[in-house]
Amino acid sequence: MWRSASLRLAALYTLAFTAAVAVLGLVTLLTTRAALSQQFDARILSESAALAQEFRVEGVLGVADAVQERDRTPGALDYGLEGPGGRPIAGRLAGRRAVAGWSTLRMAGAGGEREKVRLHAAALVGGYRLLVGGDDEDIDAVDDLLARRFALATVGVVLIGLAGGYGLARGMGRRIAALTDAAEAIIDGDLSRRVPATRSGDDLDRLAATFNRMLDRIATLMESLRQVSSDIAHELRTPLTRLRGRLEASLGRPAGAERTSAEESGALEGALADLDAILATFAALLRIAQIEGGARRSGFQAIDLAAISRTVVEAFAPSAEDAGQRLELERPASVVIEGDRELVTQMLVNLVENGLRHAGPRACVRVGCCVQRGRPVISVSDDGPGVPASERERLFDRFHRLEASRSTPGSGLGLAMVAAIAKLHGAEVSLHDAAPGLDVRVTFPAGAGTL
């Protein structure tokens, strides 16, 4: 799930929103607190000023009366009047040795509970001091309330963010999965698949539409490629059939009568052999094109690599022996894969013929099939001169032939066909140094085989 880009994005956004909500909460808290404190202080100062005025007009007794009266009023502030030397005269706050100016005092409240009082001590004429203060717990209560609400809001933001992110990721995931599925199907050779589009017309839909247009284009190209090869095959086979017929007729076959001189018939037989070589190359090219088009995927069935290896080795061993070479089968454990029997057989035949042709006289070619790290492997190795590392990659190119083998017959298409057949099966072809000789391995995808 964490591999989903949309979910990661949603998580990132949730985190950013949470941080923003937290900052907003903090700023609100501080601002509210500052405003409330300021308001509270202003109230204390205005009371203090009013009492100081009373002192100037009414004197000590007048203020003391006022202080006592206010002290008794419920919901009012706390007051105190001290004489010179801090002697308490009236009020709850008197005699508690508060410093001049602003201070905070902890004292027992009316009901015995501890309370925190913020107070202001103002000096009056004659050594008297006037104290006005109040419990600022209300401000703390407001702070607490705000903090709790914001914490709740933050949790809400996180929950909404996660739920939204999950939903977004699911929705996006489904649409991206549809895109991936279509692409996979096309890789597997189903060129008719298209990506379904929703009606929202958003960027993903535009991507899907672009993707589908690209697929249309690829399908057109593939179709024209297929059409071209089929046209070539169709257009050329009639003249080639005529040509072959004429050559055969000129040779005196099928009548059996020798109508031509030995020299002429030699030339005609040469021409016929050349024509057959051209036809073989041509057929191989068309076959490779068809295999690369993925046409045969539908013909896949369970096939046993060991049985195919045995058939091919048995088929080629006598002719190898006649040429003074050896062809051996190693480790014939049963390995079943999903594949095309005819094509896998041809792949192995091409590899065996290639090995026998290039390994030289008295060489030994070994065919093996086994399961390595869960993957079915066919290997064909020889003890011939091998292939230089620099040449190995190009070995599978069409018409590529090693310098050393230019003089021997061969179309240079055998290994290109091996590569095409391997690719159709999702298999990898790798070349290894058998020291001496070449070891060609075809490794099928894991899970394709069972022992």
Place this chain on the structure above:
Amino acid sequence: MKLLLVEDDRETAAYVKRALTEAGHAVDHATDGRDGLLLAAGETYDVMVLDRMLPSIDGLAILRTIRASGVKTPVLLLTALGGIDDRVEGLEAGSDDYLVKPFAFAELLARVNALARRPPPQDVQTTLQVADLEMNLLRRTVTRAGKRIDLQPREFQLLEYLMRHAGKVVTRTMLLEAVWDFHFEPRTNIVESHVSRLRAKIDRNNAKELIHTQRGAGYSLREPD
């Protein structure tokens, strides 16, 4: 034998017809699918040679139509070069054999001969015999003049195919398809090596050779003239 040839290219058809006639067959020729279908459905033939790609009605459609109407005549389908699915499609439509165009005439003739008068499938044979060579298909044994000959499984298959087509020419490609199930042409002549081994076992120490090489065509198993 009476043959039907459905082929749209007149020159190729003329050449094939002439060659088949020279080989002793009576050949009817149709140049398009419609005529081909009319002849195939109306007349009785020993073998039909049908080009897959034809104007108006293609070869596969003709094949399906006549098979659906109960015509069991052996059909040889001529398929396009390089068409790897053609063989399977042809077999599914009801063809008995196929040949990739362009072909060697000897190949066509051998296949037409092999298709003709095949024993009906319900007629199960348990033994095959050519001259003093006997094959027991149930016990998988082979004797020549009463003497037991040991054969490898593949050699047995090869000999069985030759004996089933005794007296007829069997080409290299036919053997590759029938014995090894190879529907492509390997570059190496593997058939020759196998036949020479088989010949060594069958014909060694025998005055009469049964396995003959037909130059430029293939092999045949028959009593020497």
